[in-house]
Amino acid sequence: MSDGYVSLEALTLAYGRSVAVDRLDLSIRRGELLALLGPSGCGKTTTMRAVAGLLEPRSGRIRIDGADVTRTPPNRRNVGLVFQSYALFPHLSVFENAAFGLRLRRDSKSGVESRTRAILATVGLENLAGRNPSELSGGQQQRLALARSLVMEPKLLLLDEPLSNLDARLRLEMRTELQRVQIETGVTMVFVTHDQSEALALADRIVVMRDGAVVQTGTPEEIYNRPRTAFVADFVGFDNIFSCREGMLVSDSGSVDRTGNVPDSGALAWRPADVVVGSGSLRGRVVASSFAGQHREYVLESPLGRIKAQVPAGEPAHPIGGEVAFALPPGKAHPLPDDGG
């Protein structure tokens, strides 16, 4: 595992007695944009803080660019971190915020000046250099936080939920911006998020975490199309997941005999769009129905519990409360070999 540009080896992180991350192995390539994806409490933010040096690992090793930095203090690691709240210095102007690290390093005056101007231009803030951070919009504040880290040419740039504080329009803008900056500067970026669409859209590679451990690593396409566990499948929109046992499809609510169509173990998953409504061998009662433009979404109460379905809006509508036939087509089933839960 030590072939990566950044590698975490058997990293164990804990707050007091509670272990947040247990023997994590992770390898990050130079110049890639990696997402740590997982629900809150999965250890992704803790991992990020440890890589930055803000949290001392209980055991394990962190290597960056060949050097063991496990015991290197955060101010000498040259790892940048863009905080979720941006953490801008309120008493300093936009320019001085961006120049902060260079001034500490005692770079020459003209060097600080020109490099700060250049980085502010990169993030499109060159005309706002004299303002106070409080006079910037949320998107501008984030770009300043990005510039403040980037100007130091960090070996690694970490971003904590980079899009979560922005509205929908700014998210799209910032997403493009981050990708552009990453291509322009070639910096290795790791960002933490709980939003799968953010991870899918932005990352070169996604690491899905759960309970302090990695459950799956892959490209966005792999994670989206070939989740290996029910947890990951659920995360990327397979809302109907059932385990398989002796030819039966089993859920918490009951089971259905599907001999010949299901494996002996593991689980099968269907996206709502793959469920057929209006025909099939299974029956359910419509408990919710909502029109969403191009399609209609149903929730069906069935012997397998609640089924989420999505059908083209052109098909005839089924009233709430009515019985309806539906099918889980075997051809559309996505197998989850790793677990049955």
Next chain:
Amino acid sequence: MNRTWTSRLVIFLTLAFLIGPFFVIIAAALSGGNSLAFPPQGFSLRWFIAVFEVKSFRASFGLSMFLAVFGTLAALLLGVPAAYAVTRYRIPFGEAVRMAVAAPIIVPGIIVGLALLRYLVVPIGMTVTVALFLAHTALVLPYAVRVVAASLENLRPDIEEAAVLLGCTRFGAFRRTVLPNIRGGILAAFILGFVTSFNQVPVSLFLSGPGVRTLPIDMLAYIEMTYDPSVAALSALLAFLSIGIVFAAERFLGLSRYV
């Protein structure tokens, strides 16, 4: 009478009750007569001049200034780290620390003064000046902690981490990112502490010895002996000084944001 008029009357009476004595003092200080009286007899500014000629007032003014300035500085030296600790860390017995720090305000000054006299000055022979200094530091400490803690709570804790990741040491991060942002709070705490210390009576009463008196205590002693309007003139001058300081603090620092 409708409700607006009732409430206006209540406000007027409250203010008259609070500020009224101040006008009585000023009027008495402007008296031309030889004894402290209201209404004043005649009009004269001579007591405002006479008060500067009272020798003991000069000494006690000096002591009060010394206690107010250095007592408050000492309280800030202890109070800023304490405020930082209680706002930034979940320290063991944090609530107890907050309570202990507030104790000198809650416990009546008479008791604090008596306790210091009984357990510090008398048994170990501590000099009165040192005891006064310790007492004033302790009395100002609660204000220092509270006011500085309030301005720390308005400041995001992660800016320090941001500074560390840009190359600062922990202390450097505090100095470069925290201190500049709580400067207003520290100045406000200083002014509040200064005024509190300067006007302090009950504790100082117990800790005054021969030749060592704070100004308020000296004024008390003075009117016991000499019942002339110079004390009123001094009171008026001190009141204007306090008003001036608080007004300047509010005008330039927004003192009311911190208290």
